[in-house]
Amino acid sequence: MKLVRHTVRLPAEVDKAVIELAKARGDTAYAILATCVEAGVAALSSLPEDGTDNRELVAELASMGTRLADVERMLDRALFTACASYCYARSAAFGGGKSDEEIGAEVRRAYDRQQRLSQEDRS
Known part of the structure; x- marks a missing residue:
């Protein structure tokens, strides 16, 4: 696999979260950042186009609202x-x-x- 270098600017809150996650996993911030980018790309590339997941979420939220009432x-x-x-x-x-x-x-x-x-x- 060929690696490509990118410069990334993160908000301070995100940087803090990356550093804390790296400490918790015993890894470097750079390694965790790469993992986060890979997970984010995978999540964004597998979004349903027809919105079926959204309908299921709305139905489940409505059900929870009824049970809460x-x-x-x-x-x-x-x-x-x-x-x-x-x-x-x-x-x-x-x-x-x-x-x-x-x-x-x-x-x-x-x-x-x-x-x-x-x-x-x-x-």
């Missing part, structure tokens, strides 16, 4: 159940005497409070 609903129900359990246990610990409507209102307030706190954590 199911998990969110299940977690929401678990949170509500936990709030209800807490409020009923608290009522019983303090001697009861509250009606289901009063405890239900406490459950809704506790649930809303937990939902609000979870939204604040995202900000």
Whole structure:
């Protein structure tokens, strides 16, 4: 195989990644750079032209989105159940005497409070 010399300018982040990869593999940065170029050329030259892989990825992402929505609903129900359990246990610990409507209102307030706190954590 005949080797050809090229001069390559890399962004600092890419250079750092190449150096770290070389250290991890116990190789030189030049050898890793050549490996990266070969892998990149191979990946780019084998791209599907008809976009079938893209359709499969989109379908899989849609499926994951559906499953994630199911998990969110299940977690929401678990949170509500936990709030209800807490409020009923608290009522019983303090001697009861509250009606289901009063405890239900406490459950809704506790649930809303937990939902609000979870939204604040995202900000």
